Amino acid sequence: MSTFTELHLDERILEALHAEGYRTPTPVQAETIPALMDGRDVLGIAQTGTGKTAAFALPILHHLAAEKPANGRPIRALMLTPTRELAAQIGDRLRVYGRHLPLYSTVIFGGVGQSPQVKALRRGVDVLVATPGRLLDLHQQGHVDLSEVQHFVLDEADRMLDMGFSKDVDRILRLMPERRQNLMFSATMPKAIGSLANDMLYQPVSVDISPEAPTTDRIEQYVSFVRKQDKRELLIDLLEGQMVSCGIVFTRTKHGANRLAKQLEKVGIPADSIHGDKSQTARTRALERFRNGEVFVLVATDIASRGIDVEDITHVFNFDLPNEPEVYIHRIGRTARAGREGLAYAFCDESESGYLVGIQRLLGHDIEVLEDQPYHFEKARPKPGQKPGRVKGSPVGGPSRRGTGRGRDMRRYNRGGQKRREQQQRSNKSSGQGRKPNNRSQRGQRSDQPNRPSGGRPPQPNQRRGKQQGRSNASNRRSSNRSHRSNRRQPRRDDRS
Incomplete structure (x- = not known):
């Protein structure tokens, strides 16, 4: 494939590509665009930077421009991506490629106010680019209707699953019609992606653009x-x-x-x-x-x-x-x-x-x-014959979604205290004591026990004194350090403003 003209795209799209200096399709574009133009599903293995955004955006814009939108301009194409930056990039490219087309697109993602996004959706959009969380939020609020989607793109599928969006993707798939064109792009092909592709794609054309x-x-x-x-x-x-x-x-x-x-x-x-x-x-x-x-x-x-x-x-x-x-x-x-x-x-x-x-x-x-x-x-330096993978005691990746170990311990500590308080309340009700004690220091304590924090082990006297003193000293040191750093950084902050 030597030029974009040979791909039989809409003339208005070709005009926009020419203005951007696009002359020759990249390998992923040369293989993907013809398959999508024929209405086939596509499974693409390609890295960022290979031109895959144009590979799926151009044929979808071509198909949408050839059809007259229904009343109310419902969403006819959904492009799902894991991060806000990728969503914004795709939205920018859609505006460039479709500048001469009577089509509307918008981008929705979290981290910003939803009011402008809701207004754009109410005006009607042909192409919606979204991250999973904000998409489901707006759907639950009644602002997004996916019942007329004809083209669905799942971009960066491997990263989507790595970020824990598997269940969200499943929910989104169920919100769309079964008869639709599907495209999945992933940089890698782990088992989870293969399983998702089997469920989502129908006799797909495989496009594998391995890193050169x-x-x-x-x-x-x-x-x-x-x-x-x-x-x-x-x-x-x-x-x-x-x-x-x-x-x-x-x-x-x-x-x-x-x-x-x-x-x-x-x-x-x-x-x-x-x-x-x-x-x-x-x-x-x-x-x-x-x-x-x-x-x-x-x-x-x-x-x-x-x-x-x-x-x-x-x-x-x-x-x-x-x-x-x-x-x-x-x-x-x-x-x-x-x-x-x-x-x-x-x-x-x-x-x-x-x-x-x-x-x-x-x-x-x-x-x-x-x-x-x-x-x-x-x-x-790796030892001779050392196997690849994690060394014992080394970190696996980013921070756990469940929080640090100390956080889990504290939640377990608090849950234990809550359970004991609930048991005490039930005991009070059964004995005719329906109201909670007014004295805050008495809550959660049994009358036959000395004062101690509810829900936890009674501290040992010697240990308690040492820990309190240590925490006090550490707190004073941190306060002093914060004051010192604040005074030292203040000129830098003023320079930046």
Whole structure:
């Protein structure tokens, strides 16, 4: 397929593509568009940056433009994506490709007020781009009707399931007509994705655009063996010594991304962070600062990074190694785009050596070791014959959705106290004492027991005194540190305003 004209798309779409400088379809576009034009379902295996948005958006716009919308302009195409950034990107592309078409599209996602989204839905839309949570919220409120959807796109399906949206996707599928065209794109094909594809797709055309080897061949890769506590200093040395003009640093957790960005700012390196806990406004602002060169380092988590669309990234730093080798390939693929060259650094501490084994096995070669650095730690190097995967005691991924261990313990502690209080209330009712004691100190206590916190073990006298004194001292230290940091950071905050 040499040109877009050969794909027999609507002339108005071709005009928009020509204005954008689109000449030759990418491999994923050349294989996907004809299948969708014929009305077939498609299962696509492709990474971000392969042109897959145009691959599904162009034929869907073509079909919708050929039909007259029904009264009220119901939703005829739904594009579901896991993150706000991806949803916004797809929405932007739809406006570009369909600028000459009498079609309406809108984007809905969480993290922002829903009133503007509801107003757009009331006016009527042909194409809806959404994240699962906000879509289901607005459906429950009666603002979204999916009963006339003809085309459904599930983008980044693997990441969708990784983020825990499996049940939400199932619910959304049940809200749409059974007769519809389906398209699923995923960067990887784990068993869960294969099972979902079997349920969702009917005799699909498979499009497999594996990452091209030349892409990684244009990337100089290095690994540094380092203690976990020395990673930050090593990163600062590399950022200052490499003259980084546009770099991404990947961390495992949202808190780690925030903390690292602040630490870089503190030593004079312009940086910002992007992750799922940030508001949409804050994430958009961070991306704009990165694109405009206001900051040249962006600290990101893997999920949030799916929405980063910057072509001239020169450096990628794996501050924390991913536990999935494919994620490493996806990370370093952020650099060396459009024929350019790039640099990728991986920091490996002793607990991550098994992850490095898996990454090197996928690459088919060992990554060059950067030994000429002051924080080299030989014990972090993988042992001969070591198997890939998690090293005992190492972190698996991001923070658990159920919270930290201490949080679970405290909830268990509180539930125990609540259970005892309920038993006491039932006992009081059976003995004719229907009202709760007015004295707050008496609630949840038995009359034959000395005062103690309800719902918990009675503290040992010696231990209690020591713990209280320790907490008091720690609190004073934290208060002093906060005051000191606040005074020290105040000029920086004024400069930014």
